[in-house]
Amino acid sequence: MATTAPPQPDRAPGGAPAEPPASAALHTGTSDIRTLLTRNLRQSGIYIAFVAIVVLFAVLTGGTSLSPGNLTNIVLQYSYILVLAIGMVIVIIAGHIDLSVGSVVALTSAVSAVLVIREGQPWWVGIIAALAVGIVVGAWHGFWVAYIGIPAFIVTLAGMLLFRGMTQEVLNNVSLSPFPSEYSKTASGFLNGLLGGNGYDAFTLLIGAFAVGGYAVSVYRTRVARVKYRQPVESMGLFVAKIVVVGAVVMAFAWQLAHARGLPIVLIILGVLVIAYGIITKRTVFGRQVYAIGGNLSAATLSGVKVKAVNFWIFVNMGLLSGVAGVIYSSRSNGAQPSAGNAFELDAIAAVFIGGAAVTGGVGTIVGAVVGGLLVAVMSNGMQLMNIDQSTQAMVKGLVLLLAVAFDVYNKRRAGASR
Incomplete structure (x- = not known):
């Protein structure tokens, strides 16, 4: 869908923008809440679902799922999936798919392990090598998709097989471990005691406060911009309440x-x-072009978007983030295995679609993908705490993904019928 410039506000005498009427920018009471829920149902739905899942498993596990130790384990165990989801949402927004990321995670971690563990290179050499391999793999995929014109599904399916085989060759079908302590700290290390604290880490609370402050500034700037262009926004009371709720959740997590x-x-x-x-994705030309390509390829081409170049760099970026995920995963597992990364691509794709991305492209956000990944992480962790077997966990994940995509299709049909 090609992007268009927002309508310019009316000008007062002398060229200054006229103040928009309050009624054009602010809604109050029941109509305000109804507008928020209907206009942004896709975005708000994932947050409501996430809160519901968290509360559900907190009750079912007797509060164990929200214990300090378990929350830390969720961050450590699922971080690489969230990294992959960040790259995957950009791929899916552009109307593509990447089925190879699990194999690329395995390959990048294998290269790092061979250099650091087997060859005795410094730990940072392994990290640089893993990122470089990820970039090369992304360029390989991008070349075939963007410049040769082979669908991404086929290219990355071939890559899934190719790079899994390369992983086995690099490792000679044996696992390598352990990494030096410096390497392992990449995913398993903590910043603790920098500012002291009596029974708690004050630095963690400070970072949480900074995160809340940054969020408040960001949403306030977005609100000001929407008011400037006479776009509807929530009432000030609801706006402040939203910041308070998000801040309370973040600070509780930091605590x-x-x-x-x-x-x-x-x-x-x-x-x-x-x-x-x-x-x-939101403030650069490249990000707008990604949305344009996924929304309406023909319109994007006619608008002057260099589609081939954008598609190429989309896959280079996915390769880079796969390298980052490979480093995190190998650091977390303290080694490299030929079978590493199995089904990671499925978890990343599920996170993106559950987070609100459209199956046809053009729709999706980074935050939505991360929240979708966290939702999957909380479900998996909660079911593990309840000792639910793996087969049942897989079925639950499959049903949640199916419902998320069905919700997307339903929204599209409803939007089309209302035109």
Whole structure:
């Protein structure tokens, strides 16, 4: 869907923008809530579902799922899926798919392990090599998809087989471990005691406060921009309430982490990636072009978008993030295995669609994909705490994914019928 510039506000004498009428920008009471729920049902639905899942498993596990130790384990165990989801949502917004990311995670971690464990290279050489391999793999996929014109489904399916085989060759079908402690700290390390604290880590609470402040500034700027262009926004009371609720959730999460082992280093990596890619997708030309290609390829081409170049870099980026996920996964597992990364692509794709991305492209957000990944993580962790067998867990995940896609199809049909 090609992007269009927002309508310019009326001009007062002298060229200054005229103040929009309050009635055009603010809604109050019942109509305000109804507008929010109907206009942004896709975006708000995932947050409501996430809260419901968290509460459900907190009750079913007697509060164990929200204990400091378990919340820390969720961050450590599912961080690499969230990294993959960040890259996958960009691929899916553009109307593509990547089935190879699990194999690429295995290959990048294998290359890193061979260099660091077998060859005795410094730990940072392994990290750089893993990222470089991921970029090369992404360029390989991007070349075939963007410049040769083979559908991404076929290219990445071939890549899934190709890079799994390469992983087995690199490792000679044997596992390698352990990594040096410096490497392992990438995903298993913590920042604790930097600012002290009596029974808790004050630094973790400070980072949580900064996160809440950054969120408040971001949504306030978005609100000001919408008011400027006479777009509907929620009432000030509801706007403040939203910030308070989000802030309370974030600080409660930070409080639990502060009473466990402190701030996980991998959580900092995730935070940086979410902020960076949120800016890229929302505030850059490249991000707008990705949405344009996925929304309406013909219109994007006629608008001057260099479709081939954008598609190429989309897959290069996916390869880079697969390398990041490979480093995190191998650091977490403290080694590399030929079977590493099995079904990671399915978890990443599920996170993206559950997070609100459209199956036809053009719709999706970084935050939505991360929340979708967290929802899957909370479900998996909760079912593990309840000792539910793996087959039942797989069926539950499959049903949740099916319902998420069905919801997307239903929304599209309803929107088409209302035109």
